[in-house]
Amino acid sequence: MRDQARHARRTFLKRAGALGATASLTSLTSLTACGPRSTIDLGGNGADRTLTAVIGYGNDGSWDPAQTASAFAMAANNHVYEGLADTDPITRAPYPALATRLPADPDATVWRFTLRPGATFHDGRPVTADDVVFVFDRILDPATPTLARGFFASWLKEARPVDTRTVDLVLRFPFPDGIARLTLAKIMPKHVFARPGAWDDAIRGLAVGSGPYRQTGHHPKSNTTFAAYDRYNGPRRPAFPRMNWLTIVDAASRVARISGVDAGAQISDNIPYANIPRLEQGGLSVGGGAGMNNLFLMFNTAHPPFDDVRVRQALHYAIDRQKIVEVALKGHGKPASSFLNDANPAYRRAKTVYDHDPERAKALLKAAGVSGLRIDLLAVNVSWIVDCLPTIKASWDAIGVPTTLFPQETTAVFTKMDQKQDYQVVAAVSNPNQFGLDADLIMHYNYGPENLWTGYARWAGHAVAKRLFKDMDAATREPDPEKKRAMIQDYIDVVAEQAVIYPVVHNELITAWDPRRVTGIRAQPYPGINVLTARWV
Structure with a gap:
């Protein structure tokens, strides 16, 4: 070994x-x-x-x-x-x-x-x-x-x-x-x-x-x-x-390969929303799957002021999630109201839901004593994520937090994470449904004392995190399904309140054949x- x-x-x-x-x-x-x-x-x-x-x-x-x-x-x-x-x-x-x-x-x-x-x-x-x-x-x-x-x-x-x-x-x-x-x-x-x-x-x-x-x-x-x-x-x-x-990572090339009289493929995943009508008109079947696919924000809690929960909450409250759904996702998504998507069997609306509230965002920044904050938002360059970034930037600019976008190849972003380079905020995509639907699995994929993501966020040593991990382990061991579900929902409320690694929107994935x-x-x-x-x- x-x-x-x-x-x-x-x-x-x-x-x-x-x-x-x-x-x-x-x-x-x-x-x-x-x-x-x-x-x-x-x-x-x-x-x-x-x-x-x-x-x-x-x-x-x-x-x-x-x-x-x-x-x-x-x-x-x-x-x-x-x-x-x-x-x-x-x-x-x-x-x-x-x-x-x-x-x-x-x-x-x-x-x-x-x-x-x-x-x-x-x-x-x-x-x-x-x-x-x-x-x-x-x-x-x-x-x-x-x-x-x-x-x-x-x-x-x-x-x-x-x-x-x-x-x-x-x-x-x-x-x-x-x-x-x-x-x-x-x-x-x-x-x-x-x-x-x-x-x-x-x-x-x-x-x-x-x-x-x-x-x-x-x-x-x-x-x-x-x-x-x-x-x-x-x-x-x-x-x-x-x-x-x-x-074929390029969206236009992917669509071209499955459409038209000379189409060389019979099926494609990751279809851009804007291409759905054209593909359907061409005789293709187009289906969507709504699940845990999400754009999330991850904060570097070792980089002040992102160690302050009020700052993390402020930046979430500032984002116009509905605009992201309407403009970037063409209606194929929902603002996150929990870490889990609303179709998950263990879903319950979180106690903290980040509805668009710029005034509350400003008040939280003021209460945290933060002024003159400027953010470099590091992001993966997945096509639909890139479409969402301008709304995030505009939302943060509007509360007096000038933001510069840095979309990069996914490998480049996570090489920086692995090398423990300094950063402020990362926007990336995740879908734990690749591994399964049960909420215990999903939450342990994203949170845990030795977890990849909490390591990137530099949060595992925080007192709230340590308590969270104990609550997660207790829920795993709980034999009664209803009690287990309630315990999971309760600790998801903590995850929502802390907003260290948290979804902005859940979107729908499109397949054409x-x-x-x-x-x-x-x-x-x-x-x-x-x-x-x-x-x-």
Whole structure:
């Protein structure tokens, strides 16, 4: 595990997919246990043709399933890998994947799983209990700070092999919500990823799973290709012999690739709101998914005056959120009234809601003794975020806080965070629904004593933060669902009041597809696509 720990520390940012990989196809060819990776094959006719998809996010982030928050990689990994259980991409209801069934008693503190007979990895080797234990040992190892550890360590004690096809998960206390989280522990072949340097290979794009599609080519900043795995015998069979996923971050180029008589793709995510009418007029189906996708502000609490809660609140009260929704989002969003979006089952309107109130903002700044404040707003350059920034600037200018906008590549912004460079305020995008819907998971993704985001905000040592973390842990352990929900809602009120890392608006994500060519597509409320229930028309 020491090698893994060194690797994890060295790639702290890469685990969130913030640093791009630079590996080429040739450099990865010798790494895969599946043999040489093919060049791009776009041939085929009829049902044998290639499904071409356009993803509006980079494919050069980390592909390590336990580390990544990359939208492209997470979506792809859901087709390449399996968990013991996986979840439906829309309802998020769990179903048996590598396991033959879900736990009969979700409240038990030992869950026994039997692996699917005949399940093999893409190199033909059988999936065993040792592979399952290998993955969970890595996730739970405190010396290997994977992103996934935050989703499991509080409630899962260990994974124990029973025989070659049977494994027990031993829980610290009853935790039924953990069943859905098993999809976040993608089972990886020990014989591939236990060798020295394999985790670096996984970051750069090496993917060997047991899922319905195997990766056949990976070209960072260009495309990734897949083929149906002919030995797959699981619950969601592959319908497309081949897939080619293009990474096109530029919105205009993305729309052009899916529209018009010469359209080369059948599906695209991250569609700009302004293009919806044109695409619908061209015969495409356009669907939206409203969820936790949000523009948030993060304050550097080690940089006065942002250590003062009144200043953070003032800047939130100053923002004309409704104008952002109307002008930048074209109506496809809502002002945040809690950390959670209002469709989340645990949602309750927060006690502190930042309605547009410039006079209150000025009064809070005055009470904090702040005058002459000027802000450099560091922001990621995601297209819809950039559209929102002018309203934030105008709102802060209007209360006497001149603001300069600094939109930059996402990698540049979070490299600064990782290097602990000084900053004032960051505007960025987040969507914890990539990992699941339960509020406990969402809040632990964003807040915690060892959390990535609270580290960036320099807030984990604050007395209020320490109390918050204790309240969060108590809610995790609460067995009664209604009490648990109330406890979560209560500590979300603290998060809202403190406004250290807090959403401004929640928006809708738009997917477009050609219904004359593909069916079974469902627009999801988080980045990427899922075609495990899709097929050719």
